[in-house]
Amino acid sequence: MKDTLVNVENLTRIFDVSKPWLNRVIEREEKKLLLAVNGVSLEIRRGETFALVGESGSGKSTIAKMIVGLLSASQGKIDFDGIDLFQPGGAEMRALRQRYQMIFQDPFASLNPRWRVNKIIAEPLRKFDMESSESARHKRVEELLELVGMSAKDGVKFPHEFSGGQRQRIAIARALSSNPEFIVCDEPTSALDVSVQAQILNLMRDLQDELGLTYLFISHDLSVVRHMANRIGVLYLGRLVEVADGKELFRNPRHPYTKMLLNAIPDLDMTGREVARPDGEIPNPINPPSGCTFHPRCPIATEYCKREIPSARNSEAGSVACFEATGD
Amino acid sequence: MSMNKETDEKMSVIARVLDSDIWYSFTRSKVTMVAALVTFLIFASALFAPIISPHDPFDLASLSLMDSLLPPAWNAEGDPNYLLGTDDQGRDVLSTILYGSRISLAVGLVSVAFAAVLGITLGLVAGYMGGRVDAIIMRVADVQLSFPAILIALLIDGTVNALVGGMDRERSAFTVLVISIGLSFWVQYARTVRSSTLVERNKEYVQAARLIGLHPFLIMLRHVLPNVMGPVLVIATINLALAVITEATLSFLGVGIPGTQPSLGTMIRTGNDFLFSGEWWITFFPGAMLAALVLAVNLLGDWLRDALNPKLR
Structure with missing residues (x-):
């Protein structure tokens, strides 16, 4: 049951947001550090969709970028299929890079506007020397285009000739071209029309079933997450406050922040x-506030919460980082 | 693209050009066609100057001071031998324009190319790498910007003369001009390219390329460069005109092309001295030539910028 593909331990990222050195000296200011991700540990199992949710500024995208290597971590460790991502060099790294991919938020910025779609999708193929000849590569690109529900003839067009949903399909085709096992999806639908969102989400689920993909799905939209995720991690100010199975989290949220988020979902079923x-x-x-960073907004916070930082308590249903939360 | 590979091979190169998007947009714009024609005529006449010009203005033996300051041929005092009149040395203005535009164009093109290559490379590296590399390159650019082209040219010219001994003045003049104009123009390219690179490098298509481990050099070359070239093309066309004018200034100061082989700029400056005494043709015709060249090249540059932008196709 426990077949871990990605294991993240105590991941921390600190950004230096202080003013330039000269300004600091003249204005006598201290260095300012922003703790974007603070000691996050999580594991993503093979074949599942792990969702990270949280408000903007909670560190979702920072975690995603650290996992795929676009940002370096200040502290912590990431294992991909048992291999330490921060250690290997040379050929091993190259082999690893082929195994994970990312789908970006903005389909209007994620495709090079000067390249034809063919070339965009074939780029990872070229980089990893995956097809023997130019015609084999071309054939593979056509297959990929059809796999994501587009026409093989669309390859000769430029990205600006497509709508947002179609562009996101092209981005998915590019992500799939190196045959990855693990795909990080950084809010893949938040830039899209609601009607198109569902199409893209369904496509991603179909591809997961077909190709046995593992997703790290990042979103601020709980209704999207409900549709996609097997397990959900809730982030607050760079800390993972609750991890639980998807259904369990919606049925029985334990952390007060999770409860607050769930209560805010618009009631489309008109249940009153x-x-x-x-x-x-x-x-x-x-x-950040002292102790539990959520205490200023927490309805059940005590004096103790203002002083002490809660660590994650593991249980059958998942883990929760709160002193007061009960299992119900 | 490979679908019509067979037809592609059957089509000649000319047929493929006639079939392309760029040719289509070219035929749709009359202004562009006229500008291209003018540019072509000027370049061709400069290239074939020895064949088409009636006199050889660089052959000092054939010049006669008796023929100096003659007005254009249609004037009562004009000489039909000298269609656009002669200058103070008795040189045929028409021939000198043809020969002079040769030198002006060569200096302009080579120095703009030199400045562009230098500026684009440094701008790309500064913008993409950021941090200390960026700081060093851009501070050098700031320092560079505070020196006018003339000062740099004087410095280089002095150094070169000291090294070569002033003997090969005529041969070294061209190189000195190109290097000094190029060195004073690269900052503009570097700044423009750097600022566009700063925008582009944070876009997700660059991140996607970084994700698969593409070498930073290849990312700059394949992804960033094509997306920052638009403004560079426009600067390059404007700079071509500026380079010609700078060359004229330098030549006037005696740092540039020697007066025995005048460029367009040298002619305008010489003619300027005679403007108030009524000999307008010495400066007017080279000036008109320069204006036509600059305007035509600028119009072509504008069109090229739009034609190469896939979003406007």
């Missing part, structure tokens, strides 16, 4: 449920 607006805003990560 009261939709509570979340109180307050996410605090400034440069100067």
